[in-house]
Amino acid sequence: MTNPIATRRQFLGLAAGGAAAATLADTRRAQAQTPTSARIVIIGAGAGGTALANRLVRRLAGAQITLLDPRVEHLYQPGLTLVATGLKPAKYVTSKTTDWLPDGVTLIPEKAAAIDPVAKKVSTDSGQMLDYDFLVVAPGLILDHDAIEGFSLDMVGENGIGALYAGPDYAARTWQAASKFTEEGGFGLFTRPETEMKCAGAPLKHTFLIDDIAKKAGNGSKIDVNYAAPQSALFGVPIVAEKVRMLFKDRGITSHYQHTLKAIEAGAKRATFQTPEGAVEIDYDYIHVIPPQRAPDVIRQSGLSWADKWTDQGWVECDMATLRHLRFPEIWALGDVAGVPKGKTAASVKWQVPVVEDGLVSAIEGKEPTETYNGYTSCPMITQVGRAMLVEFDYNNDLVPSFPGIIAPLEELWISWLMKEVALKATYNAMLRGRA
């Protein structure tokens, strides 16, 4: 016979233990706040600006933090490749900018119109003037679609034209054009720009995915997949470039090196490339356009850009380890706009944010910062639906695997696909909230 009262007491004890464990899991690492009255302006409330704001409000007490960003929608850009292949709907990548911002910061829904780094002032579109003690420039970059002659965004989705970088709706329209190609076949032309770009793996992923979807639909014999790049290699990191070259060979994808897309004729479905041998015309049934990418005009006009590097692109002149501006020590660059050799990905932002946070808080406290950015970039390089390679590297082009011996970086794995498909957005959102 069991005593019901005794067992109930035991039961309640266990339940209480469980609840205590749950509470423990929810406690945040408490960090002492630094009191300050500093005025901090963050230009851009994208991945970098938002994550930084969330971390700064936890580190600083009394700081006046202002974000400038006219965009109502926040974009989860790593999801665009999935939208452009019909694996996720367009709304998968959108949320509201204000959903992620902490209490105690001010969002001005306007663009920065001008920055005066000497007088330490930022003016907005409507003429509002903001004085700052510290400035973080994180406005992202500009997709220069006008640089491709004959191309405009309203063409996306029709006549075999795709452009997934342009945003969620354009990514969905890209899938309209691309899915037609996977069914009807023809000559597929996948391009990338010669400038620095967001996630250099994305053009390759789109190529791999469209090729895979066509083949799995039984239309492999109808497609001729071609990848055209201005560079002489398929990826900036040599060991990854070689692996992709082998995969392309395996899949029957033809590479065209030193081909820079200059113009398209949508009606005739003809693309013009600049090559060392002169202009080359290629007829296509499907083309994926990724335009040249540059820093926003406000950055280039304010004198924050490098004077001797990327002069046609205007990335912010900053130290590659601390991300601090080389001429204006109260300014940091964060995210796509930073003039560093690598790192225009969300994964890089995740590594950069703690560095800028440390630099800024140390400057307020009058201490030497300790955190540095090593160029870490990560790219779950999708090679087919269901498999990816978890490629991670740094400034030196060294592979820096997070799970050495467990997840091989140059192996096509299901677990790497799972990371992209399931865990990545979750990690990204946790980063936005300043918790990862």
Place this chain on the structure above:
Amino acid sequence: MKDLTFETLIAVFEEIFGRGLFWFMFVAAVVVTIAYLYVLIRDRSISWRKFLLAQIAMPIGAVIAVWFVLAMTHSRLANIGGPVDLIVLLGVAAGGAIGSAILVYTIQSLIRAPSSEE
């Protein structure tokens, strides 16, 4: 991954399922586990008859778990590409098997008192 701490992991799971659903599932798992421990303590022994039925549920739970994960992630078994993939797949199957066994055993024990059975 940078700073892969327990806290980060919780944050990631909260984001995958949504905060409400994650903690609901967490609490559900805790409740089932506590209920399981409760019936073990109450009965002071394992009922091998109930355990047999629970064991029969194991392969079903394993298959359902694998099917669920593959369906949720646009994957197929052919995507298994390396040893770590196989380990993950077996882990999912094992999780489904053990979970379903505990669930079936606990439900049986709760709806049927030990005295009426033996």
